[in-house]
Amino acid sequence: MIIDFHTHIFPPSMRKNRERYIRRDRTFAALYANPKARMATAENLIAAMDEDGVDVAVAMGIGWTDYDIAREANDYIIDASQRYQGRIVGFASVNPAWGPAENGCDLAAREAERCADAGLRGIGELHPDTQAFDLGDLDTMASLMSVIEERGIILTTHSSEPVGHIYAGKGSVTPDILMRFIGNFPDATIVCAHWGGGLPFYALMPEVGAALRNVYFDSAASPFLYTPQIYSTVSSLVGVDKALFGSDYSLLRPRRLLAEITASGLTAEEREAVQGGNAARLLGLR
Numbered sequence: 001m002i003i004d005f006h007t008h009i010f011p012p013s014m015r016k017n018r019e020r021y022i023r024r025d026r027t028f029a030a031l032y033a034n035p036k037a038r039m040a041t042a043e044n045l046i047a048a049m050d051e052d053g054v055d056v057a058v059a060m061g062i063g064w065t066d067y068d069i070a071r072e073a074n075d076y077i078i079d080a081s082q083r084y085q086g087r088i089v090g091f092a093s094v095n096p097a098w099g100p101a102e103n104g105c106d107l108a109a110r111e112a113e114r115c116a117d118a119g120l121r122g123i124g125e126l127h128p129d130t131q132a133f134d135l136g137d138l139d140t141m142a143s144l145m146s147v148i149e150e151r152g153i154i155l156t157t158h159s160s161e162p163v164g165h166i167y168a169g170k171g172s173v174t175p176d177i178l179m180r181f182i183g184n185f186p187d188a189t190i191v192c193a194h195w196g197g198g199l200p201f202y203a204l205m206p207e208v209g210a211a212l213r214n215v216y217f218d219s220a221a222s223p224f225l226y227t228p229q230i231y232s233t234v235s236s237l238v239g240v241d242k243a244l245f246g247s248d249y250s251l252l253r254p255r256r257l258l259a260e261i262t263a264s265g266l267t268a269e270e271r272e273a274v275q276g277g278n279a280a281r282l283l284g285l286r
Helices: 012-016 018-024 026-032 042-052 067-083 107-117 138-151 175-184 194-204 206-211 229-238 254-262 268-283
Strands: 003-008 056-060 088-092 122-126 154-157 189-192 215-218
Touching (some): 012 018, 018 026, 042 056, 042 088, 056 122, 189 194, 229 268
Parallel strands (some): 056 088, 088 122, 189 215
């Protein structure tokens, strides 16, 4: 089974009215203000999966800042995961910076519960920079993480390299911030996108390696960041069971990353784990 653990889909109305959403949401503006930035619907994703040999895809939000837009996007992902049951697994988008509702309930936690009740299997992808919250702050994250741990769902966060070239949406969620977050919630299942901004490299430090027991790393946008050697390198540092194939579709087609995995030097058994076995275990899929 091949599972793409990191894709993004949008309602057709968002593609049609891109400018209106750019004006309303900081994350969307940062990532999709450029008219060349590709946006995909659920149908586009399924077509790409069929063409590229992907069995299942995790469809995520983008870390919306606007509460109403986030709910609209989450409803679309809920609908897509139901219409394409067995092909699309949904993750919801919430923002810990939303704060409390009128009744005192935390809005992010409440939306996470609503989406979990509707069958979504995780939260993500968080974008702390544009969403304007501190991922490493215990009080900021406590309410949302309580829901994640109680419901047994997964959290995926954007991650940033502290060195290297600048690109749209890179941000500043570097390994030191990720480690504070991970240390605050050691029992939560956390996926650090984009190879955790290089966090696996620090696993040579015993205390870091020990802290990563419930942490995984996806390969989203990997060809723009690293050479194919990253797959074997990360596997040797944190274990091949921690690596997840993710394309960041529609930014990249899945086949491009699958070709890199084939050329990465991993054994056939290791490739099977990275391309889907690890994700199937995390998601509870056969």
